[in-house]
Amino acid sequence: MILKILPILLILILLPDFYIYRHYMCRRKDFTRTKRILWWIPSALMLLFTFWMALLRTFAPTDSRILFVYLLLLSILVVPKVVYAICSAIGLGYCRMVHSRRNYGNLIGFFLSLFLLYVAIYGFFIGPRRFTVRQEEFVSKELPKSFDGYRIVQFTDAHVGSIPKSLLKKAVDSINAQKPDMIIFTGDLQNIQPDELDAAMPILSQLKAKDGVLSILGNHDYSFYLNADYATSALNEAKMKQKQHDMGWRLLLNENVNVKRNGEKIFFAGMENESKKPEQTRSDLQKTMAGIPKDAFVVMLQHDPTAWRRTILPKTEAQLTLSGHTHGGQLELFGWTPVALTYDEYGGHYQENKRALLVSTGLGGLVPFRFGVIPEIVVITLRNR
Numbered sequence: 001m002i003l004k005i006l007p008i009l010l011i012l013i014l015l016p017d018f019y020i021y022r023h024y025m026c027r028r029k030d031f032t033r034t035k036r037i038l039w040w041i042p043s044a045l046m047l048l049f050t051f052w053m054a055l056l057r058t059f060a061p062t063d064s065r066i067l068f069v070y071l072l073l074l075s076i077l078v079v080p081k082v083v084y085a086i087c088s089a090i091g092l093g094y095c096r097m098v099h100s101r102r103n104y105g106n107l108i109g110f111f112l113s114l115f116l117l118y119v120a121i122y123g124f125f126i127g128p129r130r131f132t133v134r135q136e137e138f139v140s141k142e143l144p145k146s147f148d149g150y151r152i153v154q155f156t157d158a159h160v161g162s163i164p165k166s167l168l169k170k171a172v173d174s175i176n177a178q179k180p181d182m183i184i185f186t187g188d189l190q191n192i193q194p195d196e197l198d199a200a201m202p203i204l205s206q207l208k209a210k211d212g213v214l215s216i217l218g219n220h221d222y223s224f225y226l227n228a229d230y231a232t233s234a235l236n237e238a239k240m241k242q243k244q245h246d247m248g249w250r251l252l253l254n255e256n257v258n259v260k261r262n263g264e265k266i267f268f269a270g271m272e273n274e275s276k277k278p279e280q281t282r283s284d285l286q287k288t289m290a291g292i293p294k295d296a297f298v299v300m301l302q303h304d305p306t307a308w309r310r311t312i313l314p315k316t317e318a319q320l321t322l323s324g325h326t327h328g329g330q331l332e333l334f335g336w337t338p339v340a341l342t343y344d345e346y347g348g349h350y351q352e353n354k355r356a357l358l359v360s361t362g363l364g365g366l367v368p369f370r371f372g373v374i375p376e377i378v379v380i381t382l383r384n385r
Helices: 003-023 033-054 064-098 104-125 165-177 230-246 306-315
Strands: 132-139 151-155 182-185 213-215 249-251 255-261 264-270 298-301 320-323 348-352 355-359 376-383
Touching: 003 033, 003 064, 033 064, 064 104, 132 355, 151 165, 165 376, 213 264, 230 249, 306 320, 320 376
Parallel strands: 132 376, 151 182, 182 213, 213 249, 264 298, 298 320, 320 355
Antiparallel strands: 151 376, 255 264, 348 355
């Protein structure tokens, strides 16, 4: 991951320090040789850390704490200086244009840097530990009357290798407190490898619902980010599937199950991951829908919400689709999130005629950071009217 953006990171680390040093620090008479060395030490350490991260064979360190520390340092040591330097440089250019000595860019950059420090500290240490329960209702005349009021609790993107265990326990307790008919997990249980689940399995095994727990795999639940040989990748994926089975979950791998009430049925169809990237696609729609009557009520489980418009809407009759994957961007400022640049549906309820997509922003992420996007579970009540 780091290797792909290494040149950009090197520029971001070095250029602001050089700008601030050249325009402000070296002009001060009290800026001794010792102080000059001390000024460059943080940048030198960040450069070494960055090169080390770039040399890793995997997408990210298998120990998520290393990535946490790296991104935290980047957020508090590098990003504020980048913003300050940009504001200062723009202000300096303006001063030269209007022949003024007062650079207001310095003041703007200073306060923006303070705000970004606040975002970093809150996002890394407070935001990931907050929690909310979102209530949703899906109304369809096609829902069998016996299932009116049927309650589904969806949770997604647990990323147990990096999620605070206190939050995971709180989420499980809250899910059980809803007394759901069905619990559905829509993918990304791990970050990189299934051993991350070992400490979380006793907590997740406590999930209880009348009709059980259904799950699907997300992109992180395969071995796409491990950079291992075929045998190791296959073994890890088999472990992931076995661990979900050991917790009492029913993992749907391009297949479906039905639930009966008073002789009526609804179907839950679980697609494997379908991505914009062909190499990360394992979905088989034909197998997923095999045996489902055309007039049946279907809840589709698909980790990636982009599959809704690309595949599910045009090729199935599924009335309701549940997805995750986006994390809502994990960052929202003044109502805007960067994930909106790449996803049309990234969090909430989306309707297309009588069919809907519900995208949960999830519980965690590879990076345990949340600002403006609160970790959530979603309680969905099905209604016939």
